[in-house]
Amino acid sequence: MRLSRGIVCECSGASACPDGSNNGTCTTQVNGYCFATVEEVETEAGLVELERTAGCLPPDESGFMQCKSSQVPHRHPKVIECCNESDLCNRRLQPRLPTYLSDAEPAGPEPARGPQPSLLVAAALCVALVAFLAAALLLCRRRRRAGKRPPSPPAAPRSAAEASSGSGSGLPLLVQRTVAKQIQMVESIGKGRYGEVWLARWRGERVAVKVFFTTEEASWFRETEIYQTVLMRHENVLGFIAADIKGTGSWTQMLLITDYHERGSLHDYLQAAVLDPPALLAMAYSVVSGLAHLHMDIFGTKGKPAIAHRDIKSKNILVKRNGQCAIADFGLAVRFVAERDEVDIAPNTRVGTRRYMAPEVLAETLQVTDFEAFKMADMYSLGLVLWEMCRRCAAGERAQQVEPYALPYHDAVPPDPSFDDMHAVVVARRMRPPVPSRWARAPALGALAALMAECWHHNPPVRLTALRVKKTLAKFHTDCDVKLV
Template identity: 55%
Template sequence: MAAMAPSPGGGAGQHGALPLLLCFLLLSKEAWGLLCYCEGLCPDPNNFNGTCEAMPNSFCFSAVELHYDVETDEMKEERTYGCLGQDELGLMQCQAYLIEHYRPKNISCCREYDRCNEGLLPQLSPQKPSVAPPRDFSESLVLVTLPLAIVAFLALILTFWFRYRQRENSLLVYNKPVGIIMGPNDTLSDLIEQSSGSGSGLPLLVQRTIAKQIQLVQSVGKGRYGEVWLGRWRGERVAVKVFFTTDEASWFRETEIYQTVLLRHENILGFIAADIKGTGSLTQMLLITDYHQLGSLHDYLQNITLNYFTMIRLSLSTACGISHLHTEIFGTKGKPAIAHRDIKSKNILVKRNGECCIADFGLAVKYVSENNELDFGTNPKVGTRRYMAPEVLNETINMSCFESLKMADMYSFGLVLWEICRRCASESGDRYLSADEYQLPYFDSVPQDPSFDDMHEVVCVKGIRPDIPLRWHCNEVLKTMSKVIQECWHANPAARLTALRVKKTLYKLQVTDGTKIV
């Protein structure tokens, strides 16, 4: 039989070209990226098209996560859509939807066609309690003795192994350092728990890896040192402080202070990572920390009225943070004493549980009593003029004495306590006295942006201090607070209270119903 050749213009030729066309389209999508549906995590907040362009060979994703809603006091699901970064190709992360997920987040990925993630709806599966069937006595006995026997056997093996390792280590000249291996599903809390326990932060390699994977969501504030962004790392919220290029010394100093041994404390802002990123013509210096959505104490006090309990909770937690900074911890892995030198309400953040944490260590000074040396760093800037102590304003402070720096912090802390107490409502007999309007210290004595000379004239020459409202004297709690405040901002540094003394006083303070604040 003669072979039949397909006609050049026939259907066979057309059918043969169709797979080639599909392959070309698929390859072009992988090579040039694809458009993904974007919601909640758009790289450009001004993008109203609801799309983002994925990096080559990357994925579109849809994620669901549980978040605490402050207004309703409930956990709510939050869905986000977007593009995975080039460093997160989803090799492990994108397979999470294939198994039941009992953690408070889940993610699904795709790259078949543009906006393929718009219909993806990963679910959070609630963990179902299992009901154990009743067992007889013999079965229960086996279930109890068998694990004990296994544990005893493993303990015996570990004992022999430990002795063997001790003998081996005694022959080694040096030990190879062990780092943290970052898995695809690790969370920030997991990584911190894996660290050495010294409290000096994560290893540098892990910090740089985290910094490269951060997605900036939106700007949440600006300061004299840079801009603060809300960012996300593997679905977790973080705060990213981007320093101006002119403030490299501030970034370096703050990073150095955060990595101080044993600095980690519940009332010190949690440090995660620091890195310098180059984006062509622009260099970004990043400082990544815990994110607190309630913002600074300055912003928080403007929108809320306090009661006795919340007032003391804010004040006490701030005092605990300052006390931890000022305290030197002795030992092989000891912590130096640290003076903040820029205590103010804008540098104190409010956590979701109503406590405060200290932030912004760009001007901090370290002191180690063993060698009696002060480490000022290389940052030439000074603190905020409105909160400067009298001895700083008249330039009589002894900069070589660490106690003088601590007492300057306590003067600034006294002004912060005054800001807090003004926003606390009170009672006098049967009368309810509303809180005072929020104001900055010396609001009625100096301009909005006072100069050094303005503050020197008011604080040093005239000896003025912020006014204590009369209603404070009609209530025992506010009356005690006013005494603490006035002792903190005393003109004589030696007469001021220490942070530890303030902390102990606030611990003993009781609200009107007799509940002790602990």
């Protein structure tokens, strides 16, 4: 029976207790739930202990989480139970890990002094347990041969709207959810080297579902990991909803579920659209705002690490209904771990897009231990994206007079350039995309032309940072009274 008011729950564990919780309790919303969970955790000494956590869940979450066990218990053991019949009902909840997850060896019977029934029963139970363990081990081996399944990711907010506060934390990370069963695929809307993107419906809303090829497990795991970074959410970063895995022992689908933007990628949008100067500036400002947020290192207990994208291009930027943009595709992203002063590079065989590679990447001189080098490579790519956008801006001209959409270096390399093709143009000849003379006659185009030239400078330390570009555009907005957002 659900209550018509919020209920008080026991609250324990830092990840489960919201800010402002009092005396070890928290209060749910109307028709919310209390939960308790137990999980195996490894201590600093390398020992495995059981940890119980309790707290509050939003309304109707029990239908979208696993209240009994993990989806892949052999990889990520945990049990979750929930209740909502009375205040503090989760105090009585004592979840237990399945017996086959215990490391304890079954004790053998004591030396028999005669055929005692209790000893015979114990022996029978031991034989049954051993048989069960053997069967479970055989099943695990068969599944691994057929194809490993990565662990299900931590919980995500129910929708982009729920996480609009920007916290990026969503539900407690111990809470798992299976979303794949609620997804209704509608139609395929795009394909790439990583897999396929589908328009789908989830909980009555349109969402985008990125289905990864089985060979792209590293990209799926990395992108999921980056999206769930604390404080990752930003209006100019594609809104993350959930990640999940579905399949059997013989096939696996890795899903990434995000907000859906009907205008598609910036690459597709610019082929049909012609921008006016205010629209161009607003779009450029939104892209660099998203990149500045990624590059920013937010210090503190719940801080955000600095993130470099490593594959900035117009196809990885989506256009929202309001004309702003959102950066997507974090399968190659790297993070800077300030506590250890090191760059966290995921093991991934993928490389960036050759057409947008910075000179130091093409020359193979980028210092992978220097995080600033990755940020500066992003800035070079951003300069090329700004160039693509400026070509489609009509500043006093008629729409028919603007340059047709084109990819950077379209007139210098083949449609699918090789590494050597790009090296010869960008590194050896130090070419950059041409800037039409008409841009100098329009303040907005002239300002962006100056910025992009500093972004794609051959010497990485000379390039502008994302924050500097953002501030420059904001100042231009103030001086010219142009609305950027």
